[in-house]
Amino acid sequence: MIILGIETSCDETALALIETRQTDGVFECRVLASLIHSQADLHSPYGGVFPTLAKREHEKHLEPLLDKLLASQPTKPRIDAIAVTEGPGLEPALWTGIVFAEKLGAEWKVPIIPVNHMEGHIVGSLIESDTPGGAWQKLKDLPLPSLALLISGGHTELVRIDSLFHYAIIGATKDDAVGEAFDKVARLLGLPYPGGPHISKLADEARKDGLASSVKLPRPMIHSKDLHFSFSGLKTAVLYAVRDAEKAGIFDDVFKKSLAREFEDAIVETLDTKLRSAIEETGAQSLIIGGGVSANRMLREQFTIIATEFGIPLYMPSPHISGDNALMIALAGALNGTPSNKLRAHGTKKLGS
Ligand code: KG4
Ligand code: ZN
Numbered sequence: 472m473i474i475l476g477i478e479t480s481c482d483e484t485a486l487a488l489i490e491t492r493q494t495d496g497v498f499e500c501r502v503l504a505s506l507i508h509s510q511a512d513l514h515s516p517y518g519g520v521f522p523t524l525a526k527r528e529h530e531k532h533l534e535p536l537l538d539k540l541l542a543s544q545p546t547k548p549r550i551d552a553i554a555v556t557e558g559p560g561l562e563p564a565l566w567t568g569i570v571f572a573e574k575l576g577a578e579w580k581v582p583i584i585p586v587n588h589m590e591g592h593i594v595g596s597l598i599e600s601d602t603p604g605g606a607w608q609k610l611k612d613l614p615l616p617s618l619a620l621l622i623s624g625g626h627t628e629l630v631r632i633d634s635l636f637h638y639a640i641i642g643a644t645k646d647d648a649v650g651e652a653f654d655k656v657a658r659l660l661g662l663p664y665p666g667g668p669h670i671s672k673l674a675d676e677a678r679k680d681g682l683a684s685s686v687k688l689p690r691p692m693i694h695s696k697d698l699h700f701s702f703s704g705l706k707t708a709v710l711y712a713v714r715d716a717e718k719a720g721i722f723d724d725v726f727k728k729s730l731a732r733e734f735e736d737a738i739v740e741t742l743d744t745k746l747r748s749a750i751e752e753t754g755a756q757s758l759i760i761g762g763g764v765s766a767n768r769m770l771r772e773q774f775t776i777i778a779t780e781f782g783i784p785l786y787m788p789s790p791h792i793s794g795d796n797a798l799m800i801a802l803a804g805a806l807n808g809t810p811s812n813k814l815r816a817h818g819t820k821k822l823g824s
Contacts, residue, residue, distance in 0.1 A: 472551045473503070475540075475575070476801025477533075479568030480560025480588045481624065482510040482520045484532040486540045487797035488548060491805045497609060500805065504543045504603045505798045508532045511665055518658040520624075522561045529567035537575075543603070550581055554804020557585035558817025559625060565816035573814065582810030586803045588795075589626060590636065592761030593619050594806060595799030596786040611786055614756035618749055620742070622770075623762030624650035624665070627700050629745065631753045636807045642698025642749060649738060650764045652702035656709045656734050660727045671767055673731035682725060684733035686712040691737075693744040698752070700745065705737055739769050743777065750781055758785045766793040 472492070478485040487505040491498065510528045514520045541547065555572035558565055576583045596619075597610045617632040627649045629642030647655065650667060657666020660673070677683075688708050691701045712730060716722040750758070758778050764770065765787050778785035792798060 472805070473548050474584075474801045474805050475550050475553045476586075476797035476799075476804065477553065477555040477568045477572050478588070478591070478795055478797040478800045479529040479533070479564050479571075480556045480558070481564060481795055482514055482525050482528075483795040484508040484510070484529045484536060485795060485797035485800075486533075486536050487801045488540060488544070488550075489798065489801045489805065492607070494607075498806065499607045499609055500598070500802065501607045502598075502601055502603050502605050502798060503548065504540050505601065505792075505796060506536050506540050506543075507794075507796055508536055515663045518664050519654060520561065520664075522563045525561055526563040526567055529564055533567065533571045550579060552582050552584055552804065552808065552810065553579075554584040554586050554801050554808065555814070556588045556591065556800050557814055559588055560816075560818065562816045562818035565818065569814045569816055583812070583814060584804040584808040585811050585814055586800045586807075588800070589621055589623075589628070589761075590807065591799035591803045592621055592623065592788075593630070593632070593759055594635070594803045595792060595796070596759045596761050596788045598788075598798070598802060601789060601792045601798055611784075613759075613786075614784065616753055616755055617757040617759060618746075618753050618755035619759040619761060620746055620749075620774075621762045622649045622742070622760070622764035624648060624654065624764075626762065627702070629698050629749045631749075631755070632759070641753070642700065642745060644700040644702060646701050646703035647706060649700070649702060649742070650762070652706050652738070653764065655706045656731075659706075659709055659713050660731060665763075667764060667767060670731045670735060671769070673728045674735040674769070677728040677732035680728070682729040682732065684729040686730060686733060688712070688733050688737045690740045690744070693741055698745055698749050700741065702738075705734070709734060735767075735769055739773050742770065743773050746774070746777055750777070750783070755781075755783060757783050760785070760787045761793075763794040766790045
């Protein structure tokens with residue numbers, strides 16, 4: 472079966488083509504193609520994603536991206552189904568993907584499978600190789616129960632997975648998502664959107680230069696008994712630190728680097744504490760990390776330490792598919808596909824709701 476994946480929930484227009492089969496009852500897949508067109512540079516001046524601009528750009532790029540995707544194949548593929556992100560995400564952006572999927576579905580007479588974006592981030596970590604034209608592969612073995620930490624621009628969730636696609640959200644942010652905190656703090660430090668990689672780079676420079684921050688930022692909710700998060704207070708603490716530094720005339724590169732380091736350390740420590748508690752509470756036998764923030768080097772190192780200490784396997788997406796992509800959408804659709812002819816964009820829809 473060949474599945475076309477479509478992802479337009481935020482500022483990445485992405486298409487992918489995968490082939491799937493069952494061998495002795497075991498799911499196997501191979502990646503035929505995966506293309507991502509990022510709009511990040513266009514949104515950069517706004518310090519975040521501008522929904523109507525995202526919609527316009529998706530509309531502009533979907534058709535040419537499909538032509539490119541199909542042209543990359545040695546022969547014209549016979550597509551059996553289309554998997555499209557229905558949420559969560561920006562509603563105007565989601566609709567462009569859904570409308571495109573419906574148009575192609577009618578033209579090719581193939582079913583459309585709605586996919587939850589966050590489920591995509593979970594299964595995206597279970598693929599061995601995302602290289603197009605690669606060999607047939609099985610999904611990584613997932614000892615259960617598993618625990619997923621989803622960290623993106625819109626979500627911060629701890630998910631206990633009892634079996635693939637059967638799960639419970641056991642922790643979530645009460646306000647800003649962790650990626651959103653990176654993006655807002657980047658804006659306060661005068662760095663472009665998306666802020667995560669820029670903060671990370673400054674923080675690394677501070678470590679290299681031995682710069683420590685004179686400001687101590689909070690580690691939000693690390694002493695709370697639950698598994699929830701809150702990042703808006705951390706962002707506000709950065710805002711006050713920046714204001715004070717401006718007043719004192721010390722808001723320079725050295726200050727920015729050291730504050731970026733302190734902010735990244737606060738995020739690492741907070742996620743570390745909650746993740747350890749969640750592993751203990753669920754008795755997790757494996758750990759999945761998903762979402763764009765999983766590209767963060769310091770976090771990846773810390774997650775590796777945690778998994779080693781608990782003696783459980785850790786699955787993270789390779790950094791170039793840690794952000795939004797359509798490969799994970801095609802895969803989630805293939806694994807959990809229920810075709811629908813009543814698609815709706817779910818702007819605020821959370822994982823599984
Ligand atoms: O999953 P994703 O691509 O889109 C959403 O579904 O939201 O995540 C995007 C988020 C942005 O907030 C971006 O700043 C963050 O991932 N991000 C990072 C890094 N790379 C991307 N955050 C921290 N460190 C990074 N290296
Ligand atoms: Zn995402």
